[in-house]
Amino acid sequence: EDKVVQSPLSLVVHEGDTVTLNCSYEVTNFRSLLWYKQEKKAPTFLFMLTSSGIEKKSGRLSSILDKKELFSILNITATQTGDSAIYLCAVGKTSYDKVIFGPGTSLSVIP
Amino acid sequence: SAVISQKPSRDICQRGTSLTIQCQVDSQVTMMFWYRQQPGQSLTLIATANQGSEATYESGFVIDKFPISRPNLTFSTLTVSNMSPEDSSIYLCSAEETGELFFGEGSRLTVL
Numbered sequence: 001e002d003k004v005v006q007s008p009l010s011l012v013v014h015e016g017d018t019v020t021l022n023c024s025y026e027v028t029n030f031r032s033l034l035w036y037k038q039e040k041k042a043p044t045f046l047f048m049l050t051s052s053g054i055e056k057k058s059g060r061l062s063s064i065l066d067k068k069e070l071f072s073i074l075n076i077t078a079t080q081t082g083d084s085a086i087y088l089c090a091v092g093k094t095s096y097d098k099v100i101f102g103p104g105t106s107l108s109v110i111p
Numbered sequence: 112s113a114v115i116s117q118k119p120s121r122d123i124c125q126r127g128t129s130l131t132i133q134c135q136v137d138s139q140v141t142m143m144f145w146y147r148q149q150p151g152q153s154l155t156l157i158a159t160a161n162q163g164s165e166a167t168y169e170s171g172f173v174i175d176k177f178p179i180s181r182p183n184l185t186f187s188t189l190t191v192s193n194m195s196p197e198d199s200s201i202y203l204c205s206a207e208e209t210g211e212l213f214f215g216e217g218s219r220l221t222v223l
Binding site for chain 1: 112144146153154156159201203205207210211213215216
């Protein structure tokens with residue numbers, strides 16, 4: 001059965017800290033790994049990773065994929081209170097173009 | 112990136128009634144998906160909506176409870192039938208474009 005696991009499930013840090021969120025997966029017909037940020041209702045897209053070892057960056061956020069070990073990390077440097085959200089990892093499959101979500105990591109950044 | 116409009120954004124419904132959620136995409140997309148997010152939970156795929164054919168449902172979801180329409184490449188509806196309080200959730204429409212999955216704003220349903 002396809003599975004996406006995230007750790008930690010929740011995290012509280014102080015502003016300015018650096019955090020690393022983890023995502024591991026066991027999925028047949030892997031196509032891509034996706035990271036989303038969810039603050040209210042709709043998740044907003046952060047990154048799509050398809051190749052191992054290539055870091056993607058957007059401001060203070062970065063992510064990398066290891067297809068051999070079947071995991072990805074999302075790094076956030078110099079955290080701000082606006083980074084408080086649930087971060088969702090998802091895996092896209094080639095069959096039916098299905099996307100499976102992990103449980104999410106709830107990040108709280110306190111001043 | 113695709114822009115997805117979803118309505119209603121929220122509703123309060125009585126037990127036993129049905130509600131239809133509409134999803135409009137600003138471009139033609141092949142694959143549309145409906146997800147449910149129960150309180151405190153992650154997203155669970157309900158079904159994949161294919162234009163011109165019946166939706167493909169995930170384990171635990173059936174067409175009688177969640178009928179889906181996909182009349183064209185920009186529009187889909189999800190009906191939550193014979194609602195019970197356990198159906199209180201956020202329902203999210205999504206569409207795939209160039210490998211990325213984009214979401215509508217979500218519909219928050221509360222069933223009393």
